[in-house]
Amino acid sequence: MNSKRVIFHVDMDAFYASVEIRENSDLENKPVVVGVGPNVEKFKGVVSTASYKAREYGIKAGIPLIQAYNKCKDIVIMPARISYYKEVSNNIMEILKKYSDKFQQISIDEAYLDVSKRIEDYDSIENLVNKIKEEILNNEGLTCSIGVGPNKSIAKIASGFKKPSGVTIINSDKIRKFLDPLPVKTIPGVGKKTKKLLAKRGIEKIKDLIKLSKSDLISLLGKAGGKIYDIAIGRESSEVKPRGPRKSLGFIRSFESSTDDIKKIKEKIKELSKSIIKKIQADDFQFRTMSIIIRFDDFSVITRSNSLTHHTNDYKVLIKNVIDLFDKVYDNEKRKIKRIGVRVSNLTKSSLKQEILSKYFE
DNA sequence: GGGGGAAGGATTCC
């Protein structure tokens, strides 16, 4: 029995922007930006993604639209149509499933495929990769990048190595050669803060990281440190497994400008709550915990939450609780509010009996 | 001492 695995990580190229370009051929080769936020037309919002042409100007996800415009006055800004991208995503995921024995969707535009059983040699890897890319291009008119490795993390890092439309295959005997020179930030889980913390200790490349012991890294970074260590030594071994049920659901909206108009804020809270109820009822969920999220004009963020004794999907219950939470915060609060959100968690399926748990209580 | 849960914050990801 051979335990060596072959994992693919498939990641669509500039996904939202590519869909918009596919829909409108005038946009081909143009610097296209998909924007999100309170008023994309008036540059109030940020870049959700940028086409590769736009990236030449330093435009990338997360930067304010006004900055993107200043970098390139020719950009075409499209407001995001997430539900449409979701449909496209579903089509792509169906294609990917066909080519794998185990499948794990990670996000709207990424998935892991365990294809170990379908691979005998290097050529069969290339054949399978090309087949997948072909079918996505033919059926959906979109390109993707694929990383191949002996585990999920290496596959993922590999898929980002050559983009767009790249293929990167990392054999087990090339792991060190591949990982060593990469910056620590390449590792999934190492973000801005962790990068800085490591830099302070002179750790910038993955090869620096593996000089530390696993326990060093755990005492430095907690549980995350252990995961980061395993990835860095190339021995991360988590399974490709289907996505579980969602754990929370919520909506957040920013105001065009910060406000202390309580009425306006409460209206927004009700609107967001209504959307949540609509969605959980459609998806047949119930919740037990309700939270509000507030970002003030100084950009500090607070969350307030409370939990019920029983699950519910009732609008009135949600409204009462989140408005109460808000009133408590705004009792003696001077700062204006930039952004307000409502979220529910502790979810269960409404109809389906909770067989597994209820068995224990017979 | 610690299990177990609630709350709140921080960080990361896409």
Added chain:
DNA sequence: TCATGGAATCCTTCCCCC
């Protein structure tokens, strides 16, 4: 100067209770 929106996971603190 600008600074989204959806979600997951982890950490710390507090509390109830054995």
